Amino acid sequence: MQANDKTMEFMAIAMKYLPEAKQQLEEAGVELSMEMIQPFMSLFTKVMNEAYELGKEDALKED
Secondary structure: OOHHHHHHHHHHHHHHHHHHHHHHHHHOOOOOOHHHHHHHHHHHHHHHHHHHHHHHHHHHHHO
16 A cells, blocks of 8 residues: 555544544634644644554564
8 A cells, every 4th residue: 555545544534533523622612724624634644654554563473
């Protein structure tokens, strides 16, 4: 799988949970705009890439 494909999959996961995150932030008094979301999406992608690589290493160790 190419890195770009992974990034697209991670973004799809993020979009799945975005309404829940938006609701929780708004309940806490934080209004969320698309401009505000962008840095968090980049951070989320980094976290997901690292978690993916960790899972991949674990799977390779089991073989």
